[in-house]
Amino acid sequence: xxxxxxxxxxxxxxxxxxxxxxxxxxxxxxxxxxxxxxxxxxxxxxxxxxxxxxxxxxxxxxxxxxxxxxxxxxxxxxxxxxxxxxxxxxxxxxxxxxxxxxxxxxxxxxxxxxxxxxxxxxxxxxxxxxxxxxxxxxxxxxxxxxxxxxxxxxxxxxxxxxxxxxxxxxxxxxxxxxxxxxxxxxxxxxxxxxxxxxxxxxxxxxxxxxxxxxxxxxxxxxxxxxxxxxxxxxxxxxxxxxxxxxxxxxxxxxxxxxxxxxxxxxxxxxxxxxxxxxxxxxxxxxxxxxxxxxxxxxxxxxxxxxxxxxxxxxxxxxxxxxxx
Numbered sequence: 462x463x464x465x466x467x468x469x470x471x472x473x474x475x476x477x478x479x480x481x482x483x484x485x486x487x488x489x490x491x492x493x494x495x496x497x498x499x500x501x502x503x504x505x506x507x508x509x510x511x512x513x514x515x516x517x518x519x520x521x522x523x524x525x526x527x528x529x530x531x532x533x534x535x536x537x538x539x540x541x542x543x544x545x546x547x548x549x550x551x552x553x554x555x556x557x558x559x560x561x562x563x564x565x566x567x568x569x570x571x572x573x574x575x576x577x578x579x580x581x582x583x584x585x586x587x588x589x590x591x592x593x594x595x596x597x598x599x600x601x602x603x604x605x606x607x608x609x610x611x612x613x614x615x616x617x618x619x620x621x622x623x624x625x626x627x628x629x630x631x632x633x634x635x636x637x638x639x640x641x642x643x644x645x646x647x648x649x650x651x652x653x654x655x656x657x658x659x660x661x662x663x664x665x666x667x668x669x670x671x672x673x674x675x676x677x678x679x680x681x682x683x684x685x686x687x688x689x690x691x692x693x694x695x696x697x698x699x700x701x702x703x704x705x706x707x708x709x710x711x712x713x714x715x716x717x718x719x720x721x722x723x724x725x726x727x728x729x730x731x732x733x734x735x736x737x738x739x740x741x742x743x744x745x746x747x748x749x750x751x752x753x754x755x756x757x758x759x760x761x762x763x764x765x766x767x768x769x770x771x772x773x774x775x776x777x778x779x780x781x782x783x784x785x
Contacts, residue, residue: 474660474783475555475565476776477579479504479754480667481746482570482739483677487520489667489768490568494528496769497776500558502551503532504569504578507712509547510538512698515691516714518681529563538698538709544577545655551578552656559660564780572749579662581653585645588636596632596639597706608635616644629711663779664757665772666750671743673763678739685714686732692718713738 476493480486490501503509507517511534514521519533531554536542551567551574558565567578600608605625612635613620619634637645685691695718703710710716714735721731750757760771 473559473562473564474662474779475558475567475658476663476665477504477575478566478568478665478667479572479575479750479757480570481674481743481750482518483674483681483743484667484669485763485765485768486568486570486667487524488765489772490566491520491524491528492765492769493566493772493776494564496773497564497780498562499564499566500529500531500554501566501568502554502558503530504547504551504567504571504574506542506544506547506571506574506708508533508569509536509542510534510540510709510712511536512538513694513709513712513715515685515689515694516718517712518685539701539703539707541708544573545582547574548577548582549656552658555658555660570746572746572753576753578658581655581657583648583651584654585637585648586641588640592636592640596635597704600628600632600706605631608632611635612638615639616646618646619644628706629708632706661779661783663776664754665775666754666757666759667761667768668747668750668759669761669763671747674743675740678743679736682714682732682735682739686718686728692722692728695719696722713742
């Protein structure tokens with residue numbers, strides 16, 4: 462390990478490390494944490510839930526032991542974590558890192574999290590339990606089409622961006638207009654508000670070759686199901702009889718393995734469906750990085766040593782600027 466650069470807490474910044482699933486973010490984050498005395502803070506919307514470590518590709522116990530990790534598996538799958546709630550938790554962790562003289566490393570693939578952390582979000586009033594439960598009961602009883610049709614009447618702009626199968630986003634949009642009388646599309650036009658990350662930040666992004674990434678995603682999914690225990694993990698989740706509209710129940714792979722366990726799909730059909738959805742998800746993540754992380758240092762490297770060689774000089778320079 463080279464000599465570490467440690468600015469005072471009041472001057473410290475943070476690293477924002479983003480990229481598509483299976484691109485090597487976790488391994489790079491551990492290397493950065495070990496080299497620069499850092500703490501890895503989760504910026505993935507599904508890895509925040511417990512009980513989903515395999516299917517969400519959370520850092521395993523050996524990886525978590527290799528460097529300090531925070532906000533991984535800290536919420537129960539029966540909880541609901543909005544982007545604003547994650548932002549508040551992340552800001553608290555960043556402040557704690559700075560107070561301890563540690564470098565915060567935000568690592569994940571949820572672009573909305575990074576956007577809200579650095580730019581803020583329109584402050585939408587909280588949804589009452591009555592409205593939320595009524596709409597979820599309606600969805601359970603009559604299905605997504607009824608939710609979509611009602612949203613189409615009350616917020617056609619939001620409905621036009623969603624499909625009937627997108628349960629979570631349909632419910633969210635309808636909750637907002639039912640609770641506030643204002644469409645979600647109008648809330649999004651309001652000026653961003655709320656606390657944001659004020660300290661200096663260094664953006665790092667991984668954008669590997671697409672076919673290489675797809676191959677990695679597929680090999681990882683095969684391992685998850687054939688050896689990693691993903692099927693058993695989802696079976697244990699289903700035994701809890703949770704509300705199917707909860708975010709954790711919509712994690713990539715959970716609905717498909719649930720369908721396999723219900724004998725609605727064969728295991729191979731479930732695997733192929735997850736692989737297709739994973740490719741689409743990775744493509745959306747790469748598009749977000751290209752369009753939103755315009756100030757990032759970007760690498761297409763496909764191995765850890767190359768990533769370290771590219772990024773470590775940027776990090777050293779960044780930390781040195783904080784000590785001046």
